[in-house]
Amino acid sequence: MTNVPELFASNVFNQKVMQELLPKETFKALKRTLDEGIPLELEIANQVAHAMKEWAISKGATHYTHWFQPLTGITAEKHDSFISPAQDGGVIMEFSGKELVKGEPDASSFPSGGKRSTFEARGYTVWDPTAYAFVKDHSLCIPTAFCSYTGEALDKKTPLLRSMETLNEQALRILKLFGSKARHVTTTMGPEQEYFLIDEKLWNQRKDLRMTGRTLFGAKPSKGQEMDDQYFAAIKPRIVKYMEELNEELWKLGILSKTEHNEVAPAQHEMAPVFTTSNLAADQNQLTMEIMKKVARRHGMVCLLHEKPFAGVNGSGKHNNWSIATDEGENLFAPGKTPQENAQFLLFLTAVLKAVDENQDLLRICVASAGNDHRLGANEAPPAIVSIYLGDELEAVLKSIKDGTPYDSKSKSKMSIGVDVLPPIPKDSTDRNRTSPFAFTGNRFEFRSVGSALSISGPNTTLNSILAYALKEYADELEKAVDFEKELQNLIKREITAHWRIVFDGNGYDEAWITEAEKRGLLNLKTLPDAMEQYLKPKNVRLYTEMGIYTEPEMESHYDIKLEKYCGILNIEVETMLEMIYKDILPASFSYMRAVGETAANVKNLLPDAKCRAECDILKKLDGLTDELAKKAEELSSTHIRIKKRSGIMEIAQGYAREVIPAMAEARAVADEIEPLLGENYKPFPSYEDLLFKI
Template sequence: MAATTTEIFGSMVFNDHVMKERLPSATYKSLHETIRRGAPLDVEVANVVANAMKDWAIEHGATHYTHWFQPLTGVTSEKHDSFISPTKDGRVIMEFSGKELVKGEPDASSFPSGGLRATAEARGYTAWDPTSYAFVKDEVLCIPTAFCSYSGEVLDEKTPLLRSMSAISTQACRILKLFGKTVPQVSTTVGPEQEYFLVDREQYLQREDLRLCGRTLFGAMPPKGQELDDHYFGVIKPRVSGYMKELDDELWKLGVAAKTKHNEVAPAQHELAPIFSTTNIAVDHNQLTMEMMKCVATRHGMACLLHEKPFDGVNGSGKHNNWSISTPTENLLDPGKTPMENLQFLLFLAAVIKAVDQYQDLLRVTVASAGNDHRLGANEAPPAIISIFVGEELEAIIESIASGADYIAPAKTRMELGVDILPTFSKDTTDRNRTSPFAFTGNKFEFRMPGSAMSIADANIVLNTAVAKELKGYADELENAEDFDTAVIKLVKRTIRDHKRIIFNGNGYSHEWEQEAEKRGLCNLKSTVDALPCVLERKNIELFEEFGIFSEAEVRARYEVSLENYTKALHIEALTMLDMAKKQIVPAVAAYMGDLADTACSKKALSSALSTRAEETLLAKLSAGADMLVEKIDELQAAVDGASRGDSLQEAACYKDRVLPKMAELRAVADALELATGKDYWPFPTYADLLFGVN
């Protein structure tokens, strides 16, 4: 009999339920205290936990363990060590110590470090994160860990994220204490919606660009794309449904609360959304989700594409970061029934508004990548301009606070659909805005700018830290207030007055908004190369230093890593384009022209009365296109060869300004040739094959 969902959920996770069953009471309490309050972990406790964890993992098929960490590559890393320990009689026993649980030593010079580590400086450390449960995957016990260098520099995503969570918790607790509430901690929570594409694996393997770059570098649009809006929320195809069912099962086993699945706007595009969890866990789970998406797709004869723009001409994929802040019993971004009178909510709302306005450039940096540059600003994703959508009700409240005018609450209305049998229900007091980068959606903010392939750690590090900064300023001011309520109202009013420029409820895609945003003084950082230097501004470095998130050296190192990633991604794409064009497209077009010429010659030889107009017209078009193709190949090769070898920013700018335009020109010529070349001659699957090939 098949296991039920409740039976398989978390079955491969060493979670709190398992720990409570397997650990001695004193050990469990000590570990729980470490998890809840960050208390130091006793060595003896670690030994007991390690032994219990090992026994449990072996029962679940594990033979090895790994310190599972998140370096600056955007993906996870792991080195597997077996549990075996040789005995004198030639056998082995299975052992795992507290020391092995708590600390590991991977090579720190082979991961991106932005110059913090040289090749000769190889030692690094991983340290167990007890707030994120260990799990068994592929017969390996995976232990979530932080990663740092021998000299202590942060080289991962988890460490600064945990620091940012601690910072916002400390400052939020100060604010709540002023409202008469004492809470052990405040947590930020995240629910990341993950978009992705599924294509047939055999066709995927025939495309060098998909295999090496994750996106198609060539491809003419098919006769049908997404114009009919028939894929969005459409019936899920049987093959895709089978994939989604197995993906749910695999994620549920790992404790990932996968909740929603559906077809997205573009053909072959889909989405998965989990239930909210604490930010640290949400980041870990999203990394696992992306890994499982690819693994399960292979088992179903498909390939999962997580690139932000796998196909030109149809919607790309994002990752909506739904962010909120809560105590164990209360969502601090819940307006309640009377938001105008809810001073606590208004204060936290004001802190978020000020944080996003003050650090809009830094938020833009967190979503900057070569892949996401193709997506942001198109009519499928938010624009590159950061703004906040608050909805009609909150905007009216904000205007009332700023102007001092009386606020009139909107009347609650019922939706009447004109059919007696259909239920009536309360209408929300505000609409939703899909063009907003940062939208309030009832009791949380949805940051819609992250790309689908990105780790969500960076965005949440900045959100947490920036809001912590504003809450700290508020607490410093309010702790000395004589009349607390009056001081809160005054502070909220001042914040709204000074920062309401960031609030925009209109159409973010319109040209008028771009002009208006410029008048308001908002950033419009259209590319990664435009955005990344902002991280080095003094106010941004000081933000990270103030809360101990990064040192200045670590900020500069991450800046260098991001620039290197951008340049390397475009370099690989350019070389792949050249390879495909030279070795596949040119020979394919030549072969087709040769056969057309042979046909024309055969017709003329057979009878002078036979017309060869069709062949000659098509040959002339193909010949001109082939000549242009070779010319554009040479121009792209020259652009790549001449790419600046100056500093990292100059080189990245060179790729953006010189190489990318030449790539676009080469693609345009090749795509036109695809439409004129016989399908049997074209050397790799077309968009029609890929987008409509999974049934």
């Protein structure tokens, strides 16, 4: 039996461990750095480094690494041992404050959008003391930011920290107007992580899964998710053992793994942690994805984090539950019990409406990826069109404010703002809308568009930034108010009216919504290239630069990196698809056709009057389909070659989206028609039935 309280965070150098191991004054100095952002003196850093090293060695560590999050979307590590030579020919174990605070990895080999050349290789990793160090795989891992020699952020952590700070600054301005004594506002996150588990032996037989993370071919199995018998069903024994080990590994690292269950699709599952601060949540989610994959291999399985590994069943998302709270424990997205608290809640809610409406493009951009483009808009994933779902009750409240009409709740109380009597807004009175990209769920917003493989740092940087920008405009206006309560009421009514188009509580999959959204002036950015065309528009550059989140050169590099990655992924997928057609599918088809032909010939030999209609029908179908597949493969190859010759990265990306992906779909459709016609022993690779149900 696992002793969870004793196990939890046993491999984390957290405040409890620091307090035990550090001298009292050293701990106080470090605490001031954590709480107030005061720079850490080298002498203090040396003492922290020594204690950290001794603790890590006691946990079996021999090396240390600055653990950072480059723009690849995954984590990076460069390991150095603690050993230093001693005069007697032996070694001693050393680790200095300088080594703790700063590292110097090569920066040219990471994505930089052309901002770092090979001859400009210097980059720095800088310790983030707000995120705890931990021991993993016999190494002390020190969470760090990553920047270039010239100061540009080359990672996902730095902008997230900037966005948290700027949101803190603007939110405090608003709270001060309401008489709040809060000293700090923190964004919190709870990312629900969806994933698939399949048998490793079957995975090894699928080149597409090995090379791209998703199936490029696969006929629909006779049973999928239509019986709704997978969701929350009893977990299979093999999966239970996996989840047990996964929980233990996560708990050791202080990750609050709370919920686990079967998801809707066969072989799909979900893990959800308890909320924590956005910075820590982002670090922990990166660790979670890494550990999910490692633990799966120990159980003879592979964890798939691709957003759409299988066509025709649910894809995998990472529902980004986002909220903001004060250091006094007040959730700013939770309705209050007094008129003043509800007026404050409504102002923050209105700011979210404004932020989302004015920055639909940025929200779509921050979740855009080659994988997520396949997921959005079907099988319980939200559409590419951004809208907000508030629930019947809260939507009715805002509508009454917008229209200037009384609001009748179930208790028949009338609601207004400011000095008038404002009854409590019911909590958790909203239904759930699984087709909504951005839904209010009682005391937080659930950003459902985030893909399962994506780092949550980018989406949360965007959410924090756009809300901070809206709050800044409100604070600039209300700080000049002569009659605060009156001008507050006017502002809330004006802003709800101005941004009402973003509110939608209907079916996001309905074709009528696409037409309605267009009438409302909402964006429908279906692909990553479509979204990235919006990124460097003046209003986006102004928002990010004025709020101190990104510099313009950093944004330009993100533009290039996103498009280059998109094109790189599609290039791999096309090459893999063609290889599978020519090396697997067509040869398997020919082998089966030969066997069927030989069977027919043998039957005719023995029974000259035999018609052999079944054999002839199969041969005729396969002959036509193999000819069609070869033709589609040739068309795909020539289209791909032509698109790759285009000059600009955006032109190439648009070519992939508009011409190559449709050509891939056409080739797949023919291949998937061939698969059910082949005999079981002639299958070129494991089928969907094998992958989804043999676990």
